[in-house]
Amino acid sequence: MFPHITEAKYIDGYKLWLKFNDGTEGRIDLSSELYGEIFExxxxxxxxxxxxxxxxxxxxxxxxxxxxxxxxxxxT
Known part of the structure; x- marks a missing residue:
């Protein structure tokens, strides 16, 4: 099954809470992923x-x- 995000909420800092179409949910910290011109x-x-x-x-x-x-x- 191709993962689709069905819900997303801001937590704090660069952290988001995400829920996927398979029911999986959790937090992700994107602070270390914000490199490159598009993410600046x-x-x-x-x-x-x-x-x-x-x-x-x-x-x-x-x-x-x-x-x-x-x-x-x-x-996580």
Whole structure:
């Protein structure tokens, strides 16, 4: 089954709570993943908080997103 994010909530810092279409849920800290030009704006915590679910994953207005498979593998 291809993982899809069905719910996402901001926790604090660069942490999100995610729920997937298979019922798996957990937290992920993306602080160590914000490198590269597309992710630079996300280092502003206020901008980071402005994500939405687009397609199957969380994404930001500037086009930054993370593969849902990556997120699913790294939740705790």
């Amino acid at each position: 704006p996300l280092k502003d915590i206020n901008y980071f908080r402005q994500f939405s679910i687009q397609g199957n994953t969380v994404a930001w207005e500037n086009g930054a997103d993370f593969a849902p498979e990556f997120l699913r593998e790294h939740i």
